[in-house]
Amino acid sequence: MAFRVAVLISGEGTNLQALLDTVHGDSVEIVGVAASRAEARGLDRARAAGVEAAVFAIADHEDRAARDRALGDWLEALGVDLVVLAGFMELLGPELIARFERRLLNVHPSLLPAFSGIGAIEQALAYGVKVMGVTVHFVDDGVDTGPVVLQESFSLFPYPRGIAEVEERVHEVEHRLLPRAVKLIAEGRVQTDPGNPRLLRIEDGERD
Amino acid sequence: MAFRVAVLISGEGTNLQALLDTVHGDSVEIVGVAASRAEARGLDRARAAGVEAAVFAIADHEDRAARDRALGDWLEALGVDLVVLAGFMELLGPELIARFERRLLNVHPSLLPAFSGIGAIEQALAYGVKVMGVTVHFVDDGVDTGPVVLQESFSLFPYPRGIAEVEERVHEVEHRLLPRAVKLIAEGRVQTDPGNPRLLRIEDGERD
Numbered sequence: 001m002a003f004r005v006a007v008l009i010s011g012e013g014t015n016l017q018a019l020l021d022t023v024h025g026d027s028v029e030i031v032g033v034a035a036s037r038a039e040a041r042g043l044d045r046a047r048a049a050g051v052e053a054a055v056f057a058i059a060d061h062e063d064r065a066a067r068d069r070a071l072g073d074w075l076e077a078l079g080v081d082l083v084v085l086a087g088f089m090e091l092l093g094p095e096l097i098a099r100f101e102r103r104l105l106n107v108h109p110s111l112l113p114a115f116s117g118i119g120a121i122e123q124a125l126a127y128g129v130k131v132m133g134v135t136v137h138f139v140d141d142g143v144d145t146g147p148v149v150l151q152e153s154f155s156l157f158p159y160p161r162g163i164a165e166v167e168e169r170v171h172e173v174e175h176r177l178l179p180r181a182v183k184l185i186a187e188g189r190v191q192t193d194p195g196n197p198r199l200l201r202i203e204d205g206e207r208d
Numbered sequence: 209m210a211f212r213v214a215v216l217i218s219g220e221g222t223n224l225q226a227l228l229d230t231v232h233g234d235s236v237e238i239v240g241v242a243a244s245r246a247e248a249r250g251l252d253r254a255r256a257a258g259v260e261a262a263v264f265a266i267a268d269h270e271d272r273a274a275r276d277r278a279l280g281d282w283l284e285a286l287g288v289d290l291v292v293l294a295g296f297m298e299l300l301g302p303e304l305i306a307r308f309e310r311r312l313l314n315v316h317p318s319l320l321p322a323f324s325g326i327g328a329i330e331q332a333l334a335y336g337v338k339v340m341g342v343t344v345h346f347v348d349d350g351v352d353t354g355p356v357v358l359q360e361s362f363s364l365f366p367y368p369r370g371i372a373e374v375e376e377r378v379h380e381v382e383h384r385l386l387p388r389a390v391k392l393i394a395e396g397r398v399q400t401d402p403g404n405p406r407l408l409r410i411e412d413g414e415r416d
Contacts, residue, residue: 130359151338153361
Protein backbone atom coordinates (compact mmCIF):
# COMPACT_ATOMS: atom_id res chain seq x y z
CA MET A 1 0.00 0.00 0.00
CA ALA A 2 1.24 3.41 -0.90
CA PHE A 3 2.53 5.80 1.75
CA ARG A 4 -0.07 8.58 1.87
CA VAL A 5 1.18 12.18 1.84
CA ALA A 6 -0.67 15.50 2.05
CA VAL A 7 0.99 18.78 1.10
CA LEU A 8 0.17 22.19 2.60
CA ILE A 9 0.86 25.26 0.48
CA SER A 10 0.22 29.00 0.35
CA GLY A 11 1.42 30.08 -3.06
CA GLU A 12 3.11 28.87 -6.20
CA GLY A 13 3.59 25.30 -5.09
CA THR A 14 6.92 24.59 -6.78
CA ASN A 15 7.93 22.20 -3.99
CA LEU A 16 4.58 20.47 -4.44
CA GLN A 17 5.34 20.18 -8.15
CA ALA A 18 8.74 18.66 -7.36
CA LEU A 19 7.02 16.06 -5.20
CA LEU A 20 4.42 15.35 -7.88
CA ASP A 21 7.16 14.98 -10.49
CA THR A 22 9.43 12.68 -8.48
CA VAL A 23 7.96 10.61 -5.64
CA HIS A 24 4.24 10.68 -6.48
CA GLY A 25 2.67 7.59 -7.96
CA ASP A 26 5.07 4.87 -6.95
CA SER A 27 5.43 3.82 -3.31
CA VAL A 28 4.32 7.34 -2.32
CA GLU A 29 0.93 8.79 -3.16
CA ILE A 30 0.07 12.45 -2.72
CA VAL A 31 -3.54 12.17 -1.63
CA GLY A 32 -4.38 15.79 -0.88
CA VAL A 33 -3.21 19.38 -1.19
CA ALA A 34 -4.49 22.06 1.17
CA ALA A 35 -3.86 25.76 0.73
CA SER A 36 -4.10 28.55 3.29
CA ARG A 37 -5.73 30.78 0.66
CA ALA A 38 -7.88 30.21 -2.40
CA GLU A 39 -5.49 32.13 -4.69
CA ALA A 40 -2.62 29.69 -4.12
CA ARG A 41 -1.58 28.72 -7.62
CA GLY A 42 -0.35 25.36 -6.39
CA LEU A 43 -4.00 24.29 -6.15
CA ASP A 44 -4.05 24.14 -9.94
CA ARG A 45 -0.97 21.94 -9.92
CA ALA A 46 -2.77 19.54 -7.58
CA ARG A 47 -5.91 19.45 -9.72
CA ALA A 48 -3.86 18.98 -12.89
CA ALA A 49 -2.30 15.91 -11.26
CA GLY A 50 -5.73 14.58 -10.23
CA VAL A 51 -5.05 15.21 -6.53
CA GLU A 52 -7.79 16.38 -4.18
CA ALA A 53 -7.35 20.09 -3.42
CA ALA A 54 -8.92 22.12 -0.64
CA VAL A 55 -8.68 25.57 0.91
CA PHE A 56 -8.40 26.11 4.67
CA ALA A 57 -8.26 29.87 5.13
CA ILE A 58 -8.42 31.25 8.66
CA ALA A 59 -10.93 33.85 7.41
CA ASP A 60 -13.39 31.03 6.65
CA HIS A 61 -13.29 29.80 10.25
CA GLU A 62 -13.94 31.24 13.69
CA ASP A 63 -10.25 31.43 14.47
CA ARG A 64 -6.97 29.69 13.73
CA ALA A 65 -7.69 26.91 16.22
CA ALA A 66 -10.98 26.16 14.45
CA ARG A 67 -9.25 26.20 11.05
CA ASP A 68 -6.58 23.87 12.40
CA ARG A 69 -9.23 21.46 13.69
CA ALA A 70 -10.99 21.38 10.32
CA LEU A 71 -7.69 20.90 8.52
CA GLY A 72 -6.70 18.15 10.93
CA ASP A 73 -10.01 16.36 10.41
CA TRP A 74 -9.59 16.57 6.64
CA LEU A 75 -6.07 15.18 6.88
CA GLU A 76 -7.20 12.34 9.14
CA ALA A 77 -10.05 11.50 6.77
CA LEU A 78 -7.51 11.22 3.97
CA GLY A 79 -5.59 8.72 6.09
CA VAL A 80 -2.30 10.54 5.70
CA ASP A 81 0.97 9.06 6.88
CA LEU A 82 2.83 12.34 6.43
CA VAL A 83 1.94 16.03 6.05
CA VAL A 84 4.46 18.17 4.18
CA LEU A 85 4.62 21.92 4.69
CA ALA A 86 5.84 23.14 1.32
CA GLY A 87 5.76 26.91 1.35
CA PHE A 88 2.88 27.00 3.82
CA MET A 89 3.18 30.55 5.11
CA GLU A 90 1.12 30.35 8.28
CA LEU A 91 1.99 28.97 11.70
CA LEU A 92 0.08 25.90 12.76
CA GLY A 93 -1.25 25.79 16.32
CA PRO A 94 0.14 23.49 19.00
CA GLU A 95 -2.93 21.22 18.95
CA LEU A 96 -2.48 20.40 15.26
CA ILE A 97 1.26 19.94 15.73
CA ALA A 98 0.66 17.52 18.60
CA ARG A 99 -2.02 15.68 16.61
CA PHE A 100 0.44 14.99 13.79
CA GLU A 101 3.58 14.56 15.88
CA ARG A 102 6.43 13.14 13.79
CA ARG A 103 4.12 13.27 10.78
CA LEU A 104 4.63 16.98 9.97
CA LEU A 105 7.59 17.75 7.74
CA ASN A 106 8.87 21.23 6.88
CA VAL A 107 11.47 22.54 4.46
CA HIS A 108 13.40 25.64 5.57
CA PRO A 109 15.81 27.73 3.47
CA SER A 110 18.79 27.68 5.84
CA LEU A 111 21.10 25.27 7.61
CA LEU A 112 19.23 25.15 10.91
CA PRO A 113 19.71 26.06 13.71
CA ALA A 114 21.11 29.12 11.94
CA PHE A 115 18.58 31.62 10.54
CA SER A 116 15.30 30.17 11.79
CA GLY A 117 12.05 32.03 11.26
CA ILE A 118 11.06 34.27 8.39
CA GLY A 119 13.44 35.90 5.93
CA ALA A 120 16.08 33.19 6.35
CA ILE A 121 17.87 33.93 3.09
CA GLU A 122 17.98 37.66 3.84
CA GLN A 123 19.22 36.93 7.39
CA ALA A 124 22.00 34.71 6.05
CA LEU A 125 23.13 37.23 3.45
CA ALA A 126 23.12 40.01 6.06
CA TYR A 127 25.32 37.87 8.32
CA GLY A 128 27.75 37.37 5.46
CA VAL A 129 27.75 33.57 5.32
CA LYS A 130 29.80 31.90 2.62
CA VAL A 131 27.90 28.61 2.81
CA MET A 132 24.14 28.38 2.65
CA GLY A 133 21.75 25.49 2.59
CA VAL A 134 18.38 23.92 3.14
CA THR A 135 16.98 21.85 6.02
CA VAL A 136 14.14 19.34 5.98
CA HIS A 137 12.92 18.72 9.53
CA PHE A 138 10.00 17.42 11.51
CA VAL A 139 7.88 20.18 13.04
CA ASP A 140 7.78 20.50 16.81
CA ASP A 141 6.29 23.29 18.92
CA GLY A 142 9.24 25.63 18.41
CA VAL A 143 10.02 27.77 15.37
CA ASP A 144 12.10 25.59 13.05
CA THR A 145 13.55 23.67 15.98
CA GLY A 146 12.39 20.11 15.24
CA PRO A 147 14.58 17.08 14.52
CA VAL A 148 16.58 17.38 11.30
CA VAL A 149 15.94 14.80 8.59
CA LEU A 150 18.18 16.09 5.80
CA GLN A 151 20.36 19.10 5.08
CA GLU A 152 22.19 20.13 1.95
CA SER A 153 24.59 23.03 1.58
CA PHE A 154 26.12 25.02 -1.21
CA SER A 155 28.95 27.51 -1.46
CA LEU A 156 28.53 31.23 -2.20
CA PHE A 157 31.77 31.57 -4.12
CA PRO A 158 32.87 33.93 -5.60
CA TYR A 159 31.27 36.32 -3.14
CA PRO A 160 28.97 38.23 -2.98
CA ARG A 161 26.11 36.80 -5.00
CA GLY A 162 22.87 38.56 -5.75
CA ILE A 163 19.82 37.53 -3.78
CA ALA A 164 17.93 36.39 -6.89
CA GLU A 165 20.70 33.95 -7.77
CA VAL A 166 20.84 32.68 -4.19
CA GLU A 167 17.07 32.21 -4.02
CA GLU A 168 17.13 30.27 -7.27
CA ARG A 169 19.85 28.01 -5.91
CA VAL A 170 17.94 27.49 -2.62
CA HIS A 171 14.83 26.46 -4.54
CA GLU A 172 16.79 24.07 -6.70
CA VAL A 173 18.14 22.40 -3.54
CA GLU A 174 14.68 22.33 -1.94
CA HIS A 175 13.19 20.65 -4.99
CA ARG A 176 15.74 17.86 -4.67
CA LEU A 177 15.99 17.56 -0.88
CA LEU A 178 12.30 17.53 0.06
CA PRO A 179 11.37 14.64 -2.26
CA ARG A 180 14.45 12.74 -1.10
CA ALA A 181 13.36 13.15 2.54
CA VAL A 182 9.77 12.09 1.80
CA LYS A 183 11.03 8.99 -0.03
CA LEU A 184 13.37 8.04 2.85
CA ILE A 185 10.54 8.44 5.38
CA ALA A 186 8.10 6.48 3.20
CA GLU A 187 10.61 3.66 2.95
CA GLY A 188 11.02 3.54 6.73
CA ARG A 189 14.65 4.60 6.53
CA VAL A 190 14.35 7.55 8.96
CA GLN A 191 14.41 6.22 12.52
CA THR A 192 14.50 8.01 15.86
CA ASP A 193 17.68 7.32 17.78
CA PRO A 194 16.65 5.21 20.81
CA GLY A 195 18.96 7.23 23.05
CA ASN A 196 17.90 10.71 21.89
CA PRO A 197 14.54 11.64 20.31
CA ARG A 198 16.14 14.65 18.56
CA LEU A 199 18.45 12.46 16.54
CA LEU A 200 17.13 10.78 13.43
CA ARG A 201 19.16 7.91 12.12
CA ILE A 202 19.08 7.81 8.34
CA GLU A 203 19.77 4.72 6.36
CA ASP A 204 20.66 5.59 2.83
CA GLY A 205 22.34 3.62 0.16
CA GLU A 206 24.36 6.54 -1.12
CA ARG A 207 27.22 8.16 0.68
CA ASP A 208 27.44 11.89 -0.07
CA MET B 209 57.77 42.32 0.49
CA ALA B 210 56.22 39.33 2.12
CA PHE B 211 52.96 39.55 4.04
CA ARG B 212 53.93 38.95 7.68
CA VAL B 213 51.85 36.49 9.70
CA ALA B 214 52.06 35.41 13.35
CA VAL B 215 50.29 32.30 14.61
CA LEU B 216 48.94 31.79 18.15
CA ILE B 217 48.61 28.22 19.41
CA SER B 218 47.98 26.25 22.59
CA GLY B 219 48.65 22.66 21.65
CA GLU B 220 49.57 20.38 18.81
CA GLY B 221 49.72 23.07 16.15
CA THR B 222 48.40 21.08 13.20
CA ASN B 223 46.80 24.18 11.68
CA LEU B 224 50.16 25.94 12.12
CA GLN B 225 51.79 23.04 10.30
CA ALA B 226 49.27 23.35 7.46
CA LEU B 227 50.19 27.05 7.14
CA LEU B 228 53.92 26.25 7.23
CA ASP B 229 53.45 23.57 4.57
CA THR B 230 51.34 25.62 2.18
CA VAL B 231 51.50 29.42 2.30
CA HIS B 232 54.76 29.98 4.22
CA GLY B 233 57.81 31.11 2.29
CA ASP B 234 56.29 32.60 -0.82
CA SER B 235 54.30 35.85 -0.69
CA VAL B 236 53.42 34.99 2.93
CA GLU B 237 55.97 34.67 5.69
CA ILE B 238 55.20 33.24 9.11
CA VAL B 239 57.40 35.43 11.28
CA GLY B 240 56.44 34.25 14.75
CA VAL B 241 54.57 31.61 16.72
CA ALA B 242 53.32 32.32 20.23
CA ALA B 243 51.90 29.71 22.57
CA SER B 244 49.70 30.15 25.63
CA ARG B 245 51.72 27.45 27.40
CA ALA B 246 55.26 26.18 27.23
CA GLU B 247 54.15 22.58 26.62
CA ALA B 248 52.44 23.42 23.31
CA ARG B 249 53.97 20.96 20.87
CA GLY B 250 53.42 23.36 18.01
CA LEU B 251 56.39 25.37 19.34
CA ASP B 252 58.65 22.57 18.06
CA ARG B 253 57.01 22.80 14.65
CA ALA B 254 57.82 26.53 14.59
CA ARG B 255 61.45 25.99 15.61
CA ALA B 256 61.83 23.16 13.08
CA ALA B 257 60.73 25.62 10.39
CA GLY B 258 63.15 28.27 11.63
CA VAL B 259 60.35 30.51 12.89
CA GLU B 260 60.69 32.54 16.07
CA ALA B 261 58.73 30.89 18.89
CA ALA B 262 57.67 32.38 22.21
CA VAL B 263 55.49 31.56 25.20
CA PHE B 264 52.97 34.01 26.63
CA ALA B 265 51.37 32.20 29.57
CA ILE B 266 49.03 34.16 31.83
CA ALA B 267 50.80 32.62 34.84
CA ASP B 268 54.01 34.42 33.82
CA HIS B 269 52.30 37.82 33.97
CA GLU B 270 50.38 39.83 36.52
CA ASP B 271 47.06 39.10 34.85
CA ARG B 272 45.57 38.42 31.43
CA ALA B 273 45.60 42.09 30.48
CA ALA B 274 49.33 42.27 31.21
CA ARG B 275 49.93 39.10 29.20
CA ASP B 276 47.89 40.52 26.33
CA ARG B 277 49.95 43.74 26.40
CA ALA B 278 53.23 41.80 26.28
CA LEU B 279 51.91 39.61 23.48
CA GLY B 280 50.69 42.65 21.58
CA ASP B 281 54.07 44.37 21.94
CA TRP B 282 55.83 41.24 20.66
CA LEU B 283 53.48 41.02 17.68
CA GLU B 284 53.97 44.72 16.87
CA ALA B 285 57.75 44.33 17.10
CA LEU B 286 57.51 41.52 14.55
CA GLY B 287 55.67 43.89 12.24
CA VAL B 288 52.81 41.48 11.65
CA ASP B 289 50.16 42.12 9.04
CA LEU B 290 47.94 39.32 10.34
CA VAL B 291 47.63 37.27 13.53
CA VAL B 292 46.10 33.82 13.14
CA LEU B 293 44.46 32.04 16.09
CA ALA B 294 45.07 28.40 15.26
CA GLY B 295 43.92 26.33 18.19
CA PHE B 296 44.64 29.12 20.68
CA MET B 297 42.52 28.00 23.62
CA GLU B 298 42.34 31.22 25.63
CA LEU B 299 40.20 34.29 25.17
CA LEU B 300 42.01 37.46 24.23
CA GLY B 301 41.03 40.63 26.02
CA PRO B 302 39.20 43.52 24.32
CA GLU B 303 42.30 45.75 24.29
CA LEU B 304 44.32 43.27 22.25
CA ILE B 305 41.37 42.63 19.95
CA ALA B 306 40.97 46.38 19.36
CA ARG B 307 44.72 46.79 18.84
CA PHE B 308 44.70 44.22 16.02
CA GLU B 309 41.28 45.01 14.58
CA ARG B 310 40.77 43.28 11.23
CA ARG B 311 44.18 41.68 11.69
CA LEU B 312 43.06 38.82 13.97
CA LEU B 313 41.85 35.71 12.19
CA ASN B 314 40.23 32.68 13.82
CA VAL B 315 39.21 29.24 12.58
CA HIS B 316 36.11 27.72 14.19
CA PRO B 317 34.80 24.16 13.75
CA SER B 318 31.21 25.01 12.77
CA LEU B 319 29.25 26.92 10.18
CA LEU B 320 28.82 30.11 12.18
CA PRO B 321 26.58 31.59 13.50
CA ALA B 322 25.53 28.05 14.46
CA PHE B 323 27.40 26.43 17.36
CA SER B 324 29.65 29.25 18.52
CA GLY B 325 31.81 28.87 21.61
CA ILE B 326 33.45 25.77 22.98
CA GLY B 327 32.49 22.21 22.08
CA ALA B 328 31.16 23.19 18.65
CA ILE B 329 31.41 19.71 17.16
CA GLU B 330 29.69 18.15 20.17
CA GLN B 331 26.98 20.85 20.03
CA ALA B 332 26.36 20.15 16.34
CA LEU B 333 26.15 16.38 16.79
CA ALA B 334 23.77 16.80 19.74
CA TYR B 335 21.53 19.00 17.57
CA GLY B 336 21.49 16.31 14.93
CA VAL B 337 22.81 18.34 11.99
CA LYS B 338 23.34 16.57 8.69
CA VAL B 339 25.76 19.18 7.34
CA MET B 340 28.78 20.43 9.25
CA GLY B 341 31.57 22.79 8.40
CA VAL B 342 34.30 25.19 9.30
CA THR B 343 34.39 29.00 9.43
CA VAL B 344 37.38 31.32 9.12
CA HIS B 345 36.47 34.76 10.46
CA PHE B 346 37.98 37.97 11.76
CA VAL B 347 37.81 38.27 15.53
CA ASP B 348 35.64 40.97 17.03
CA ASP B 349 34.65 41.52 20.66
CA GLY B 350 31.95 38.82 20.61
CA VAL B 351 32.39 35.06 20.83
CA ASP B 352 32.85 33.83 17.25
CA THR B 353 30.72 36.67 15.90
CA GLY B 354 33.17 38.48 13.63
CA PRO B 355 32.93 38.91 9.85
CA VAL B 356 33.14 35.65 7.92
CA VAL B 357 36.00 35.26 5.47
CA LEU B 358 35.48 31.67 4.30
CA GLN B 359 33.27 28.72 5.11
CA GLU B 360 33.34 25.16 3.86
CA SER B 361 30.79 22.46 4.59
CA PHE B 362 30.58 18.70 4.36
CA SER B 363 27.77 16.19 4.55
CA LEU B 364 27.27 13.70 7.39
CA PHE B 365 25.81 11.00 5.19
CA PRO B 366 25.06 8.18 5.91
CA TYR B 367 24.08 9.23 9.41
CA PRO B 368 25.10 9.04 12.21
CA ARG B 369 28.89 9.23 12.10
CA GLY B 370 31.18 8.73 15.06
CA ILE B 371 32.69 11.84 16.63
CA ALA B 372 36.26 10.72 15.86
CA GLU B 373 35.47 10.52 12.15
CA VAL B 374 33.75 13.91 12.24
CA GLU B 375 36.66 15.55 14.08
CA GLU B 376 39.09 14.15 11.54
CA ARG B 377 37.01 15.55 8.70
CA VAL B 378 36.75 18.96 10.43
CA HIS B 379 40.51 19.11 10.82
CA GLU B 380 41.06 18.16 7.21
CA VAL B 381 38.79 21.06 6.16
CA GLU B 382 40.50 23.45 8.60
CA HIS B 383 43.92 22.56 7.19
CA ARG B 384 42.73 23.53 3.72
CA LEU B 385 40.46 26.49 4.54
CA LEU B 386 42.72 28.44 6.92
CA PRO B 387 45.70 28.62 4.50
CA ARG B 388 43.32 29.54 1.69
CA ALA B 389 41.95 32.43 3.77
CA VAL B 390 45.42 33.65 4.76
CA LYS B 391 46.52 33.59 1.12
CA LEU B 392 43.42 35.52 -0.01
CA ILE B 393 43.99 38.16 2.68
CA ALA B 394 47.70 38.42 1.88
CA GLU B 395 46.87 38.97 -1.76
CA GLY B 396 44.47 41.77 -0.89
CA ARG B 397 41.49 39.85 -2.21
CA VAL B 398 39.38 40.15 0.97
CA GLN B 399 37.74 43.56 1.05
CA THR B 400 35.21 45.05 3.41
CA ASP B 401 31.92 45.86 1.69
CA PRO B 402 31.68 49.68 1.62
CA GLY B 403 28.00 49.48 2.57
CA ASN B 404 28.32 47.01 5.46
CA PRO B 405 31.45 46.38 7.57
CA ARG B 406 30.26 42.84 8.40
CA LEU B 407 30.37 41.77 4.78
CA LEU B 408 33.68 40.79 3.28
CA ARG B 409 33.85 40.73 -0.48
CA ILE B 410 36.07 37.93 -1.70
CA GLU B 411 37.70 37.94 -5.07
CA ASP B 412 38.78 34.47 -6.03
CA GLY B 413 39.69 33.00 -9.34
CA GLU B 414 37.95 29.72 -8.66
CA ARG B 415 34.22 29.23 -8.47
CA ASP B 416 33.28 26.51 -5.98
